[in-house]
Amino acid sequence: xxxxxxxxxxxxxxxxxxxxxxxxxxxxxxxxxxxxxxxxxxxxxxxxxxxxxxxxxxxxxxxxxxxxxxxxxxxxxxxxxxxxxxxxxxxxxxxxxxxxxxxxxxxxxxxxxxxxxxxxxxxxxxxxxxxxxxxxxxxxxxxxxxxxxxxxxxxxxxxxxxxxxxxxxxxxxxxxxxxxxxxxx
Numbered sequence: 670x671x672x673x674x675x676x677x678x679x680x681x682x683x684x685x686x687x688x689x690x691x692x693x694x695x696x697x698x699x700x701x702x703x704x705x706x707x708x709x710x711x712x713x714x715x716x717x718x719x720x721x722x723x724x725x726x727x728x729x730x731x732x733x734x735x736x737x738x739x740x741x742x743x744x745x746x747x748x749x750x751x752x753x754x755x756x757x758x759x760x761x762x763x764x765x766x767x768x769x770x771x772x773x774x775x776x777x778x779x780x781x782x783x784x785x786x787x788x789x790x791x792x793x794x795x796x797x798x799x800x801x802x803x804x805x806x807x808x809x810x811x812x813x814x815x816x817x818x819x820x821x822x823x824x825x826x827x828x829x830x831x832x833x834x835x836x837x838x839x840x841x842x843x844x845x846x847x848x849x850x851x852x853x854x
Contacts, residue, residue, distance in 0.1 A: 695727045698848035700762055701841040708758050711842065721755070723762055725848065730762040730795045730809075736787050747785040749820075752811055753777065756822040759795035760807035764826040767797040767805065769850055770834040772826035775804060779822040783813075790814050798823060 700723040702709035710718030719740070721732050732755075742748035757777050764772040785791060795809030804827045811820040829837065838851055 697724050697726045698850075699724045699844065699846060700730075700766075700850070701838075701843045701847050703840065704842050708754055721758075723759070725762070725766050728766075728796055730759050730766065732759070732793050733790060734793075735790050736785070738787060741787050745787055747787055747791070749779075749781060752781070752785055752820045753779050753822070755793045755811065756795070756809050756820065757824065759793045759809045760822060760824040761826055763795040763797050763807040763809065764805040764828075766850055767800075768828060770831060771829045771837050772805065773829060774824060775827050776825040777822060778824065779820060781820050783817060783819045785811060785813070785819040791819070801825075803827065 702711070702722070704711045704714040705718075707715065707717060708719050708721045709723060710720070712718055712720060717739075719734060719736075721734055723730055723732050725731075734755075736747040736751060740747050740751045742750075756779060757774055760777070761772055761774060790813070792812045792814075793809065794812070795807050797805060798808040799806040804825050806823060806825055808823045809821070810818050813819055828834075834851060843849065
């Protein structure tokens with residue numbers, strides 16, 4: 670390795686060819702949260718937290734929420750920054766569950782398709798799109814109840830080291846039944 674360059678290796682847990690990865694099974698597996706996170710945090714630790722609960726089912730990360738006036742930009746419209754935050758989190762989780770370690774955002778590209786109304790149910794989904802040697806690319810969308818796409822995004826995510834992932838995981842909040850997705854070496 671040349672001086673001053675950092676090298677990353679994306680960890681891929683060993684698995685039997687006959688086994689189906691657990692995150693690809695059609696079982697809803699809830700993901701942990703971080704108490705002070707703006708999106709998934711607990712209101713006891715962050716009064717602005719949306720309290721979003723992420724889950725994985727058949728390789729797709731998903732959540733459902735109804736944005737209130739606190740998340741409004743123009744009257745009756747969810748602020749674009751809120752949608753960006755939701756998509757960033759969903760895309761990041763899609764990378765995490767695929768490689769079973771935590772990732773950090775490197776790039777996020779968002780396309781707003783339709784206005785996202787406040788006080789109506791929204792669904793955010795994301796899945797892994799592509800694997801590169803040093804990072805992963807995820808893609809996701811925000812939909813309304815009619816299934817119309819309101820926003821779509823893609824992003825690049827770099828893995829934390831195994832040690833960083835396990836250290837960060839100690840700070841997360843697992844509720845009973847949440848999926849402990851990290852893989853021990």
